[in-house]
Amino acid sequence: MRAVLAWKEPVVYDLAFKPDGTQLIVAAGKRVLVFDAVDGTIHPPLKGHKDTVYCVAYAKDGKRFASGSADKSIIIWTSKLEGLWSPEQKSVNKHKVNSKITCCGWTNDGQYLALGMMNGVISIRNKNGEEKVKIERPGGSSSPIWSIAWNPSKLFKFCFYCTVFILYHSFFSLRDEHNDILAVADWGQKLSFYQLSGKQIGKDRNLNYDPCCVSYFSKGEYIVMGGSDKQASLYTKDGVRLGSIGEQNSWVWTCGVRPESNFVVLGCQDGTITCYQLIFSTVHGLYKDRYAYRDNMTDVIVQHLITEQKVRIRCRELVKKIAIYRNRLAIQLPEKIFIYELYSDDSTDMHYRIKEKIGRKFECNLLVVCSQHIILCQEKRLQCLSFTSVREKEWVMESLIRYIKVIGGPPGREGLLVGLKNGAILKIFVDNPFPITLLKLSTSVRCLDMSATRNKLAVVDEHNTLLVYDIHNKELLFQEPNANSVAWNTQCEDMLCFSGNGYLNIKASNFPVHQQKMQGFVVGYNGSKIFCLHVYSMSAVEVPQSAPMYQYLEKKMFKEAYQIACLGVTDSDWRDLATEALEGLDFDTAKKAFIRIRDLRYLELINTIEERKKRGESDNELFLADVFANQGKFHEAANLYKRSNQESRALSMYTDLRMFEFAKEYVGGTDPKSSRDLITKQADWAKSSKEPRAAAEMYLSAGEHLKAIEIIGENGWADMLIALARKLDKADREPLAKCAHFFKKLQHHGYASETYSKMGDLEALVQLHVETRHWDEAFSIVERHPPFKNNVYVPYAQWLAENDRFEEAQNAFHKAGLQNEAVKVLEQLTHNAVVENRFNDAGYYYWMLSMQCLDIARDQCSDMLRKFDRFQHLAELYHVYRSIQRYTDEPFSSHMPETLFNICRFLLNNLTKEIPPGISKVNTLYALAKQSRRLGAYKLARYSYEKLQELHIPSRFQDSVEVGSLTIRSKPFHDSEGMMCYRCSTNNPLLNNQGSVCINCRQPFIYSASSYEVLPLVQFYLEEGIGDEEAVSLIDLEVPRSDQRDTQWHNSSQKCSFLLSFPVESEEDPFTAKMTFEQGGSEFVPVKVNRSVLRSMSRRDVLIKRWPRPLKWEYFRSLLPDVSITMCPTCFKMFHSEDYELLVLQHSCCPYCRRPIDEPN
Known part of the structure; x- marks a missing residue:
């Protein structure tokens, strides 16, 4: 008898997910199997290889995948399961290699394909099959490359760990690698990492087994590996082993991670395909506003929940437990425990450094750290160890420990709150070997917390019921359903919060619960911030404390309401608290609340009431009336004033409020002066309420003439104003002056003149005529009253000067007796005329100046007479030079040649000493030379040209002077007859130096x-x-x-x-x-x-x-x-x-x- 093998399960060598996670590709025997990744259904197998298929890989774009076989060929498949290299090609191209291909993998962008081979070589090729990089592993053919994988994330972090001190936000450095990272597992039992360029990253990591597969999670944070150890293991992206995923009965040949999920699929030697779901538990710790949690399985992040600052501590090993207390942080790793401490005592400091290292392996359910100890919870046993690994105390409980929390205390003597499965709640002190039983419940304990003053205890049992007890008398204060976690407010004794059924519940004292929707577990309550853990995320929720504050206000518990408000309420809530406390006559609370909102008006009121109380006043109704008046409750305030026999205050209040109808009710018993004051204030109100006529009439009836005149004048009621002015007595000078002021403002000068005449104020009347430019009326007053001469002529002269009537202005100054001003006007006019080349005007003004000096010379004889002679001389010179200037500057002249000749000679004969500003000797000599030549005075012309040569000649005369100087030499050197003296009959030369x-x-x-x-x-x-x-x-x-x-x-x-x-x-x-x-x-x-x-x-x-x-x-x-x-x-x-x-x-x-x-x- 012989047996023939009918069939057996083929070995599963490789598998790959489609990038969207919908398909699973499996290499089984000579076939490629395609599974539905959701329900596991299989599609018809793909045939094309002639030998065992060793590897499959999907392109990152999801359009193609590749399979590598022992037949030394690679087939490219489309996502529609068609064997094509590209849509344009009808055949499959095969590329020969030097060794068997054991694995392959596409880069993230699909441009390069990495091939692992039996001879220990890694070949990286482009999409055309051309080899770009070749990596040879140590060991060669004795270390075949059995699995490779590209990291899906291009961001690779090189971490430089410091074992002594970790700086906040700078304890490790990051460097972006824009190249893909390749993980390589070979049968030399090594794991290594390479860049696309072939450069190795870090050192090889020993595996102690032959790896058959390596696969990244979709975000690249973890690696799954399996092989000859018959199990799949989880590693960090740096190659640090975290733990086992699942043990199998044979070698694990392949593994894969479903994209965007925690599902891991394993393919084994015996043909089994196994799918695991990885659940990452939350490892964390919380103390007040500091929260520490595990990240990427090997890192610990400490987050300050108030400032939102974070610091990362890299441990390079699996973090098993975390505990945090005050300035201590304990991290348990598989073989040791690190104890960290804060660098300073600053409440916001985030700089941690290693304090102690315990190099022992511990197995525990819970870990707690204190100032000088760590507490290990092992089922029913609690062990207290010092930071030097010395066991100091041990407590054995009667039931499993479900909850443990440090509730504070002096260093080395902290207290622990322990909840057991049998419902017992114990308090243990680190320095006391005997536990203290606080309560004994009938059900198991899930969560515990103690109030800030340790007077109350909150318990959540296994039935999700919150129970609150008084610790001293063991009395149940209240209970609430649907709770899964609870936390007392660390700043307020009577406030706690608990979560459950998707709601956050806030309870103050014995008042009803205030709810709002929120997902997660409450783990802390500090002030107005509630710390909630939802899945892996810790968040600080700012919760207004308005609801509990109003609950206290309803019970008139102002001090307790103030304590709640200090935790965090809005400004409107503060105002409501302050107002309620003020009406309740709790001035201390009201004052503190108004200070919060910076309401100075109410603070001033409270200070006033406190001062009055110090002086001995004790009428609370009167105080309350003042409060009501400030709040706008005027009728209530008036009633309280009346009950306190303070009708005058009610009258003053209604008067200030312009509520005169109500004020009249409180006038009856007062003196007549109050009636006048009321009418005056009513008039003030009518004025402010834009009823000016009524206000003016009321002021007149109250005898307030000035205020009435002010309103009448501002509104321009001239008829009403003149009637009032004629009605007033001339002794009422101030009201009359006010009337005259408004008459001037309203341009009724006749009425103003009449009013000033009635007053007998001649000076104001003169000023009125001057301001209105009624000079004739002003001059008539001056004729009758000469002392007002200066009041008229000075402004008259200024007005004339402003209107460019300077000569008349000078005369007016002269009449006013202001000789200096008159002279200054003429001097300025003269200077301007000279500067502007108006020499005729300059001569005239100099003549006027000379006559002015002559008029003054009656008192100042010698000095003024010298000025008179000088100004007369200058007047004649400028008068003469005007003709010369017009001759040289204008194209035509109205003077005869003989006249110009005489003028030039006269001017030169009188310029023997100095030349006045504006007069040009060049122009004079030039004109004289021209006219002398024309009239036959050739000697004088030659003399003029010679003198011109000694002067700076303008360019416009240069050519003419040079030509004239040459041509005049052709003329006889003599003049016509000169001037005859009529006294001695002597003929005089045309020019005389004397x-x-x-x-x-x-x-x-x-x-x-x-x-x-x-x-x-x-x-x-x-x-x-x-x-x-x-x-x-x-x-x-x-x-x-x-x-x-x-x-x-x-x-x-x-x-x-x-x-x-x-x-x-x-x-x-x-x-x-x-x-x-x-x-x-x-x-x-x-x-x-x-x-x-x-x-x-x-x-x-x-x-x-x-x-x-x-x-x-x-x-x-x-x-x-x-x-x-x-x-x-x-x-x-x-x-x-x-x-x-x-x-x-x-x-x-x-x-x-x-x-x-x-x-x-």
């Missing part, structure tokens, strides 16, 4: 003020003892003449001038004899006449400049009676009569002083 005087007799020349020709006049002086009046009377005497000359006066058509026709003098004229002088003398000898000479003169031959004092009159005798000369009676300038008449016709005034022709002398 000035405008005769070179022989030094007699000054008299020029016409228009053509600047020399006039036939000789100035004479009176002998001593002859006064001006006497001289005029002697000249006015007519003397019979031997010849019958025409001695009649010819009045010109101008009222301001005199036309004289002078006859030819006879040889026997006494004046001619007086003109003789001694030849060769260097001093000027003036012509002096006596009375007989004066009698011989004809009035028609004499011109007199009648200067005002202190100047003397000046006398001039015409030597050519045929030449008609006119003198202006204002500026005393002399002209040829024809020239003067023409200029007056053109300008209607004197061309020099601008005196109008119709102005009387």
Whole structure:
């Protein structure tokens, strides 16, 4: 007999999930099996390999997967289970390799495929099958690569662990690797990691078994491995073993993790496929606001629940237990326990360092840490060990220990709260070997907590019932259903919270429970924050304490309500508490509550009441009335005032509130003054409520004229205001002044004038006329009351100046007696005219300045007379230079060449000392050179050009001057006839360095003020003892003449001038004899006449400049009676009569002083 093998279960060598987790691909024998990952149903097997299929792998995009077989070929399959390399190709391409392929894996982006081979080589190829990287493992063919896997996450963390001190937020460094990380398991019993470039990461890790499979979780945080040890084990991504997943009856050839889940599938030697679900328990610890929990199985994160700061402690081993208490942190690892402590005593410090290390293995259910000890719970046994691993005490309980908690105490003497399965609740002190029984329940204990003052105990039993006991008398205070965890508030004795059935319950004292929806377990209650654990996440929930606070308020328990509010309520809740306490006359609580919301008004009220109580007041109804008044409960306050015999306060309150109808009820028993005050306040209210007319009438009825006038004036009721002003007595000066003020404001100047007249306030009346620019009325008052002259003329002058009437302004200043201001105006006008090249105006203003100085000279003789002479001289220079400036700057000139020639000579003869600002000597010489050449004065022209060469010539004259300087040399070097002196008949040169005087007799020349020709006049002086009046009377005497000359006066058509026709003098004229002088003398000898000479003169031959004092009159005798000369009676300038008449016709005034022709002398 022989037996033939009919069939057997094929070995499962590899499996792979589709990235979306819907399909499971299994390599079994020569076939590829496809399972539904949800319900386990199998699809028809895929056939294509001729030998055993060793590996399968899905691309990350879920469109293709690959299978590798012992037939040295790789087949690419589509997600529709079709054997194609790509959709465009109809055949399957195969790539030959040098050794058997045992495993394969795609990179995250699907661009590269890693192949593990029997000869210990890892080949990384691109999607075209080209080899890019080749990695040879130590051991070669004796260490075949049996499994590889790419980490799904590209973020790989290199952790540098510090065993002495861990800095907050910087205890390890992270480096992003943008390359895929490959985990390699070979039969040299090693686990290693490589980058895509082939660089190894870290060192090989020993496995002590032959690994057959390696697989990452979908996020790359864990690795599952199996092999010859007949079990699957869980590792961290760094290769640290965490524990066993499940033991099998044969080798585990393959394993896989379903994407985005904790399901692990194992394929074994005997053909079995097993699926496990991994449940990661929560390992954590909480003490007040510090929460420590396990992360990634090997890390511990300590979180400060208030500041949200976190610190990570990497242990590199499986974290089994965590305990935290005050500044201590205990972490239990498989073979040791680390004790950490805070670096400082700061409540927010997150810097931990290792304090002690216990190098022993402990098996326990619960771990608790104290200041100097650790407590191990082993079923019914509690062991107390020091940090040096010395067992100090041990307690054996009568039942299983279900709950243990440190409730505080001095270091080394802490107390523990222990709950047993049989319902017993014990209190154990670390330094006491004997437990203390607190309570004995009939059911098992699930959760325990003790209040802040250790007077109350909260228990949650196995029936989810919350029981609260008084520890001292063991009395059950209350109980609540549907509880799975409980926590007392660490800051308030009477508040606790518990969770259950998806609700968070807050209970204060014996009041009803306040609920709100929340998932998770309550693990702590600190102030207004409740710490809840939901699955693996700890969160701090800010819970307003409004509901329990109002529960206390309903019972008038203000102090307890204040304690609850301190835990955290809104501003409106604080206000309600403060208001209720204030109405309950608990001023201390009300004050503290109002301080919280910074309500200064109520704080001031409370301080006032406290001061009154210190002074001995004890009427609570009166205090309450003040409170009601501040709260707006006015009628209640008024009733309380009345009951306390304080009607005046009620009256004042209603008056301040403008509730006059209610105020009248409390006026009856008061004095008449209160009625007036009430009417006044009612008027104030009418004014503020925008009823001004009613307010004004009320003020008038109350005798408050000023307030009434204020309202009437602001509203512009002129008729009402004038009626009131006429009704008032003239002694009511203040109301009348107010009325006048509003009349001015309303532009009713007539009413204002009437009011000021009624008051007799002339100064205010003058000011009114000045402000309203009613100058005629102001001048009429000044005529009657001269003391107000300055009050009128000064602002009048300023007004004229503002309106560019500067000459009139100067005159007004002069009339006001403000000589300095008048002079300043003229000086400024003169300066502006010079700067703006208005030389005609400059001359006129200098003439006015000279006359102003002459007027002042009556008091300040010497200084003002010097200024007079200087300003007269400057006036004449600027008047003359205007013609030259127009000639050089304008294209045309109205002057004849002879006139310009005379003007230039006159100006140069008078510029011997200094040149005034604005006058250009270059322009003067240039004009003189041009006119001299034109009139044949070639010598003078050459002299002018030579002088120009010495000066800085403007560019516009440069060419003309240079050409003229050359061409003038072709002319004869002589001038036409010069000027003749009418005293000594000497011909004078055209230019004289000594000035405008005769070179022989030094007699000054008299020029016409228009053509600047020399006039036939000789100035004479009176002998001593002859006064001006006497001289005029002697000249006015007519003397019979031997010849019958025409001695009649010819009045010109101008009222301001005199036309004289002078006859030819006879040889026997006494004046001619007086003109003789001694030849060769260097001093000027003036012509002096006596009375007989004066009698011989004809009035028609004499011109007199009648200067005002202190100047003397000046006398001039015409030597050519045929030449008609006119003198202006204002500026005393002399002209040829024809020239003067023409200029007056053109300008209607004197061309020099601008005196109008119709102005009387």
